[in-house]
Amino acid sequence: MSEKVTFVADKREKTGKCQNRRLRVAGKIPAVFYSQEGENVILSVNEIEFTKMYRKIGTTQLFNLEFDGKTHDTLIWKAQMDPVRPRINHIDFLGVAPKKPLKIKVPVVLEGTAPGVKLGGQMTIYREVLEVACSAETIPAKIIVNIDGMNVNDTVFVNEVELADGAKINSDSNFALVRCVAGRTVSDEDGEESTEAAE
Amino acid sequence: MLSPKKMKFRKRQKGRNKGKAQRGSTIAFGDIAIKTLEHGKLSNNQIEAARIAIMRHIKRGGQVWIRVFPDVPVTAKPAEVRQGKGKGSVVGWCAPVKPGRILYEVKGVDLALAKEALVRASHKLSVKTTIVVKEGL
Numbered sequence: 001m002s003e004k005v006t007f008v009a010d011k012r013e014k015t016g017k018c019q020n021r022r023l024r025v026a027g028k029i030p031a032v033f034y035s036q037e038g039e040n041v042i043l044s045v046n047e048i049e050f051t052k053m054y055r056k057i058g059t060t061q062l063f064n065l066e067f068d069g070k071t072h073d074t075l076i077w078k079a080q081m082d083p084v085r086p087r088i089n090h091i092d093f094l095g096v097a098p099k100k101p102l103k104i105k106v107p108v109v110l111e112g113t114a115p116g117v118k119l120g121g122q123m124t125i126y127r128e129v130l131e132v133a134c135s136a137e138t139i140p141a142k143i144i145v146n147i148d149g150m151n152v153n154d155t156v157f158v159n160e161v162e163l164a165d166g167a168k169i170n171s172d173s174n175f176a177l178v179r180c181v182a183g184r185t186v187s188d189e190d191g192e193e194s195t196e197a198a199e
Numbered sequence: 200m201l202s203p204k205k206m207k208f209r210k211r212q213k214g215r216n217k218g219k220a221q222r223g224s225t226i227a228f229g230d231i232a233i234k235t236l237e238h239g240k241l242s243n244n245q246i247e248a249a250r251i252a253i254m255r256h257i258k259r260g261g262q263v264w265i266r267v268f269p270d271v272p273v274t275a276k277p278a279e280v281r282q283g284k285g286k287g288s289v290v291g292w293c294a295p296v297k298p299g300r301i302l303y304e305v306k307g308v309d310l311a312l313a314k315e316a317l318v319r320a321s322h323k324l325s326v327k328t329t330i331v332v333k334e335g336l
Contacts, residue, residue: 083299
């Protein structure tokens, strides 16, 4: 695991959309910090610095959040995006206790090259994130699914995914995670053309 | 052409279209998408024309999702008719959109080809749009 990043935030006193809009105009993002121990503090962070850090560590890596002269082990729990512009509107920070259990969404990443894709198949990810139950120390940065041996119509199920000790995927059923779907056959393509002509 | 199968009421008041899209503003299915930048109403003709533009450009393979549905009736009075005597008849359907709304998503084709297809589709629409790509691609 790489070294923890340290990020500095400022405490803010004023609340409400008027104050938050002023903060955004000044290049800051309103944020809230809440911890598993019940603490709740409102903060503001520098937009440019936070965006750089967010791109680097995502939502699954712990970092040190510094405010009020103290340092907290923290996760970026939620970054609320503006619907129109690619800007962050608000951030939720979760302060974690090292041993307490935690449920977190971890992205699924494919690794390798499937022979089925070379034969005309298409890799389809049915779940792009999975909920993992773990402690703060054992959060996997991503769930890597190896697709090296996958032929057309092969499927990887969620039970086949292996995680490090202490982390467990939170699922009731053994659903399909990734499948190499067969490409369109010649007859399908003809069908497509005929429907297009019918229009 | 897209239109609802049945309606509780035939005609509807216009209403107002304010604010930004709070739902349907993130890419949910595809890799690349068209997003609106302004308020407007998309008619079912426009939605269909844009879909055909995408399908004809990407040709085969790939999948397209339409994220808006024209469920608002549009009424009009016939030409050379005096005002009054009630509301006009339904002449079409529209989908009111707010800035930030995702309209079309494409997956399964080369990103450059998909982008070209979406640019062609955006020329059929009556609102300003931008092309957005899923995070991590």
